[in-house]
Amino acid sequence: MTDINACQAAPEAEFNDYIALLKPRVMSLVVFTAFVGLWVAPVDVHPFLAFCSVLFIALGGGASGALNMWYDSDIDAVMRRTQSRPIPAGRVQRGEALAVGLALAGLSVMMLGLVANWFAALFLAFTIFFYAVVYTIWLKRWTPQNIVIGGAAGAFPPMIGWACATGGVSIESLLMFALIFFWTPPHFWALALFMRDDYKEAGVPMLTVTHGRPVTRRHIFAYTLVLAPFSLWLGFTSVGGALYLAVAVVLNAAFVRGGWQILRRSEEAARADDFAVEKRVFKLSLTYLFLHFLALLGQNWLGAW
Known part of the structure; x- marks a missing residue:
């Protein structure tokens, strides 16, 4: 009976909760800087391919956010500004967040390789890995330099956008x-x-x-x-x-x-x-x-x- 009551009391996840997993405010910065990097590059890119490239970079950023929320759910439950996030609030299970993150990571990298080039796609894969593993799992809980080194993950998107257009760096x-x-x-x-x-x-x-x-x-x-x-x-x-x-x-x-x-x-x-x-x-x-x-x-x- 207790388990039934607990299940009945648990809040149900809504579509907006899964969107929140992707950290849309952070993603907006990823999208904007990636778009600028692509747009100012000295190579003309077809508008449709440019749109798709930025879309898949955004999905990669969302994958990073979901993986971060999956791993940091214990921290989020303690901090006031993050207690209302979907996992600590009980609306989304940790396993669901992990599945969403991994699925979006694979989809975004594969599709970016197809619509832009594989250098940009591998760059996106490295960025997701850097944010989810190097920063979230390793640096964040280990060193006060977490933000300094981990900040590279947030700095890569304009380089990825540039790479979508040019196939390289400059x-x-x-x-x-x-x-x-x-x-x-x-x-x-x-x-x-x-x-x-x-x-x-x-x-x-x-x-x-x-x-x-x-x-x-x-x-x-x-x-x-x-x-x-x-x-x-x-x-x-x-x-x-x-x-x-x-x-x-x-x-x-x-x-x-x-x-x-x-x-x-x-x-x-x-x-x-x-x-x-x-x-x-x-x-x-x-x-x-x-x-x-x-x-x-x-x-x-x-x-x-």
Whole structure:
């Protein structure tokens, strides 16, 4: 009788729950950066093939999200911002998430190879492996450098998009990778500053947990300084130009300023205003990356004219 009642009480999975497994907000960034990488490449791609390529890259990103949720369901159940996800909420079983992730991974890689090229497909397969195994299973629970090294997974999509069009890599795609790679640590560490207790309770060795907030503040500022030259360097390649450089200068000035403000903050001041500056810089970091890639699209459009 108890088992019957438990089954009756368990919430039923809806279609939206399986969509949530794919981390659609993260996938939107994957789709956008991959699309930009493909679009600005110096090779004309048929619009239908371009659409299919980006679609299958998106499915690969969704596969990574499902595999991440499968493995991290114990952590998600502890952290406040992730407790409502489908697995910890009991709407989707772990085995279902694993099956969805593996199925989408295989489908996305196979189809990308057929519609684009096998170099891009293997690149996508490596990216899924890197995020699901290297980052999620290994780095995330082992080292405070989890975000630094694991951030490569989120930086690969524009390179994959570029590879769909060209069949290879170039200085332009490497710099798009570097832009996201060096952006990732200050972006996530700004979040970790005001989410430190959640990470600590979940046993995730974020830098704020292992080394404290003062050290994290110094790292954030240092990474904004390292990031800026790569951002500007991209403006002097074949995909850059005056428009992109103007946007990059403004955004980097704002981001470095935000990093400096975080660096100068005391714990007392941060707690007094509920980490208002840290939250503002975190939101700024989202705008920073989006506008950089939007500027690349705008520059490409101007170049076409």
